[in-house]
Amino acid sequence: MRFFKISLLVALLSVVAFAQGETPHPAWSELPRPGGEQNKGLFLEPALLNMGSRFHLVWSGTNEQIRRPEVFHSTLDGGAKEWKDPRAPFFGKNKARVRKVALGKTRNLIGLVFQRTLTQGNDAYEVLLALSSDQGWSWSGTIEIDSYVADKTGGTAVAIEGRQGSNRPEFAIAWTRAYGDVRTANFDINSSLRPEGSQVGTHADGAEKVGVGTLGSEGFTVVFNNGAGLTAAYIKALIGKVEEGSSLLRGRFGKFFSVASRPYGPSRVVVGSDTTVESLTSDGKDWKKDEETANLPFNARDVDAESDMDDNKNLHVAMIRPVKDGFELWYLGQKDKKWNAPEHVYTFADKVDVRGFDIAASNDYAVIVVSQGFAGKFFRRKL
Numbered sequence: 001m002r003f004f005k006i007s008l009l010v011a012l013l014s015v016v017a018f019a020q021g022e023t024p025h026p027a028w029s030e031l032p033r034p035g036g037e038q039n040k041g042l043f044l045e046p047a048l049l050n051m052g053s054r055f056h057l058v059w060s061g062t063n064e065q066i067r068r069p070e071v072f073h074s075t076l077d078g079g080a081k082e083w084k085d086p087r088a089p090f091f092g093k094n095k096a097r098v099r100k101v102a103l104g105k106t107r108n109l110i111g112l113v114f115q116r117t118l119t120q121g122n123d124a125y126e127v128l129l130a131l132s133s134d135q136g137w138s139w140s141g142t143i144e145i146d147s148y149v150a151d152k153t154g155g156t157a158v159a160i161e162g163r164q165g166s167n168r169p170e171f172a173i174a175w176t177r178a179y180g181d182v183r184t185a186n187f188d189i190n191s192s193l194r195p196e197g198s199q200v201g202t203h204a205d206g207a208e209k210v211g212v213g214t215l216g217s218e219g220f221t222v223v224f225n226n227g228a229g230l231t232a233a234y235i236k237a238l239i240g241k242v243e244e245g246s247s248l249l250r251g252r253f254g255k256f257f258s259v260a261s262r263p264y265g266p267s268r269v270v271v272g273s274d275t276t277v278e279s280l281t282s283d284g285k286d287w288k289k290d291e292e293t294a295n296l297p298f299n300a301r302d303v304d305a306e307s308d309m310d311d312n313k314n315l316h317v318a319m320i321r322p323v324k325d326g327f328e329l330w331y332l333g334q335k336d337k338k339w340n341a342p343e344h345v346y347t348f349a350d351k352v353d354v355r356g357f358d359i360a361a362s363n364d365y366a367v368i369v370v371s372q373g374f375a376g377k378f379f380r381r382k383l
Helices: 002-019
Strands: 028-031 043-051 054-061 070-077 098-105 110-118 121-132 143-149 158-164 169-176 181-188 198-202 210-214 219-225 229-236 242-250 257-261 267-273 276-282 304-309 315-323 326-335 343-348 354-361 365-372 375-382
Touching: 028 343, 043 098, 043 365, 043 375, 054 098, 054 110, 054 354, 054 365, 070 098, 110 158, 110 169, 121 169, 143 169, 143 181, 158 210, 158 219, 158 257, 169 210, 169 219, 181 219, 181 229, 181 242, 198 219, 198 229, 198 242, 210 267, 219 242, 219 257, 229 267, 242 267, 267 304, 267 315, 304 354, 315 354, 315 365, 326 354, 326 365, 343 365, 343 375
Parallel strands: 043 354, 098 158, 210 257, 257 304
Antiparallel strands: 028 375, 043 054, 054 070, 098 110, 110 121, 121 143, 158 169, 169 181, 181 198, 210 219, 219 229, 229 242, 257 267, 267 276, 304 315, 315 326, 326 343, 354 365, 365 375
16 A cells, blocks of 8 residues: 555656646647546556557556556547546456556457566566457457566566468567567467567667567568667568568667558658658568658757558657756658658656657547656647
């Protein structure tokens, strides 16, 4: 009970810090938290996904009944004014101490991968996978992807994406372990075998991030920063054979890179360097730089980015930029594959760490969610 009271106090203080921010950019409206302002529990590590006109949101959090962070899920229908009441999915057994979460999709399935600490200690983790075939109303029991001891507390990076093949759907999962190891696994829903992780490389210090994308009929790509640039590894469709990463793009990108894709492909990677944003596209192992680039009104150094792709294959990018005494949230989007001007969405006037953020886009709306400290902010834009 003492832990829960302290958590609620910290969350309330975070909400006060949020209140010191500015009014959002006029193109963006702010949405209330799922469950309303009476839901004062922790809100950490959010992930977003769009399916048709519906936006899915999952996060690691608590409420008055749940004292240790579990997975929560909510949805937003198109232009609705608020999220549906949040639910804590039941996976056949309660799963507490959740750290990181990620979402992926096929044509009809949602894949949820989440990481939780084990009772052995705050640096012992397991990575679990669950699926939903009914828009998140119910979830399968969890499948253990990996368990390990890392060299840090607070969680390691996780990612997931789905591919809709002509025969059946499948998912690829990627995660990081101790000392920068990047691992990945293929999950075929028709297979009775447990997914087996394979190491594909090592990420750079300060760039603990991994992205997964769909390469049409070829399979999946797994992208990470190896310190000298971006590396792309490959997972063969259905067979699940993993090829170690090869150089995709050289440069110093930090965490300013993100992978976006659709269940039938292609994958697009967006990267930022100096004051320029560029992208690459692939439906197979060959990547091609897109002709269009964008200019930023700031340097991309120390900026973190997340992206999504709408049905027209336009990119939508959310960026968190550290500034004096706070953080800025920026948005950069495309129309007809051409970049629009960057938009300064909001300023978080507090140095409390950003605990996660994400963006999802339909053909009509873009939605961004940010967790700072232990509270969340939610923004939506008409496209």
